[in-house]
Amino acid sequence: MCVPEDSIGKRIATYRRRRGMSQAALAGLVGRSESWLSQVERGVRSVDRMSVLLDLSRLLHVDVQALTGTPWQLAPNGGQRAEGIEHVRTALNQYTSLLGGGYAIPELAELRRSASEAHSNYQAARYSSVVREVPTLIANADAALQNAGPDDREAALSYVETYVVASKLLTKLGVGDLGAVTADRAAMAAGRANSASAQGMAVYQVVTALLRSDQVDQAEQLAMRMTAQLGPAVRSDDPALVSVTGALWLIAAVIAARRTEQWEAERRLTEASALADLLGHDANYAWTAFGPTNVAIHRVSVAAELGNPGAALDAAAAVDLDALPAGLLSRRAQVNLDLAWAQAQRRRDAEATLNLLAAEKAAPEAVAQNVVAREIMRTMLARAKRGNGNALQALAARSGVLD
Known part of the structure; x- marks a missing residue:
């Protein structure tokens, strides 16, 4: 076995030379030293901030994926592509709500149970299992919503829950186009569900999809607008809404860290921490995994995003993983x-x-x-x-x- 030749450093060097830039010039434009860039290109060290990688891609006039060699997103992923993605694509392209056909109308209780199981498998990182489940889930959710009345809240909630988990999976696997499609469909149906937490769940996935395509400004604006909209309705007797709003603050904190806005990232973590205190315990309402421990985990991620390994190690010392559900x-x-x-x-x-x-x-x-x-x-x-x-x-x- 040998070290692969297609490292990020080697790709940066290749595209830098194509642009006719010296190491000193490129390093200066991203606020680093020439020796730092030399070490990156030789594979001695890695790019220590995701925001720096984004800056490098813009300066070199290439997509981030051209530097990483794999799909990129906020919680960057994109290694081995799971089998079965084309079956998901086929299911999404049926458009049964317009053209008819599809599966028989499912029992809504069974559909929601199946969607819950898919969420559980996703959170357990059993992605290959979820890939197999999603095409049938999508077909059933489409059939349920197609045959529902305008005030059928349960059908709309089932649809939102199904398309949210599909979007989570597809974004995680780096299938950006389908991740965006499924997030958008969830958002469009969320209004029919007459549920603020369902709307927040859907918008969270749209934010993630926007970040997947490096549309950081739009993602941040949407996340902040949604926290502002949900905030006044947050109450301790609605734990799902508390959790969804808290999750939006957490992703907003990571976005601020990506911009190297440390103070703003800390402020948003503080907002999330206050909601975790209101919730009072670690939970998993609305499939958010939100609670005090998840806030602590995000403090580690924010420190990593800011490129501060010492702060990441310090923050990790406060994380009690045994407290997670x-x-x-x-x-x-x-x-x-x-x-x-x-x-x-x-x-x-x-x-x-x-x-x-x-x-x-x-x-x-x-x-x-x-x-x-x-x-x-x-x-x-x-x-x-x-x-x-x-x-x-x-x-x-x-x-x-x-x-």
């Missing part, structure tokens, strides 16, 4: 992924590898689909001494980083 394996894995990034930035590769292995143990598919995790592996493999890093090499092979 059962089944939220992807949330558990995210802490280890952020810690792996922080340790790799400090060149503590043994500790970084242990965190990657812990993330894989919790949620193997989450690691295999994560661009940052894959780039961490490439960076550490490139600087590993001969004979060292056998555990890392094995993990990289399982994740598709090595052939």
Whole structure:
């Protein structure tokens, strides 16, 4: 096995030369030193902020995907493409509400139960299982809404829940066009559901889809407008609405961190923390995984987004993963992924590898689909001494980083 030649650093070097730019010129434009860029291009270190990677792509006149080699999004993913995506695409292109046909009208209780099961599998990072479930879910949700009356709230809620989980999955797997389509359909149906929490769920997915296509301004504006709209209605006796509003504050905090606006990111985390206190415990209302522990996890992610490995390590010390509800394996894995990034930035590769292995143990598919995790592996493999890093090499092979 050998370290792959298609690292982010090598791609940056290739596109920089095509643009006729020196290392000193490009590094200066992103506020870094020439030696920093030289190390990135040689694979000695990784790009330590997602915002810097976005800046590099704009300066080099390429999409972020051209630098990463894989699809990119806010919680960047895009490794091994799950089988069955084309079946999802086919289901989405049936347009049974306009053309008729499709499945028999399902029992709404059974449809919502199936959608809930898909959400659970998604949160457990069983993405391949959800891919198999989604085409039937979509067909049933379409049939239910097509045959529902204008005031049939249950059919609309079933439709929103189905299309939200489909959008989560597709965005996670880097299928940006379908992620945007499913998020938009959920948002369009949310009004019929007569539910503020359903509207918030749908808008959260639209925000995620916008971020997937690097439309950061529009994503931020939509998230902030929705928090402003939902905020006055938040009450302790409506935990779903508290959770959805809190989740929107959390994604808004990550957006601020992507812009390197540390103070604003902290302010938004404080808003989310207040809602977590109002909720009073860790929960999973509206499939948000929202609660005090998820806020603590996002403090780690925000520090990583800001490129501050020391702050990420400090924030992780306050996270009690045992407080998370059962089944939220992807949330558990995210802490280890952020810690792996922080340790790799400090060149503590043994500790970084242990965190990657812990993330894989919790949620193997989450690691295999994560661009940052894959780039961490490439960076550490490139600087590993001969004979060292056998555990890392094995993990990289399982994740598709090595052939």
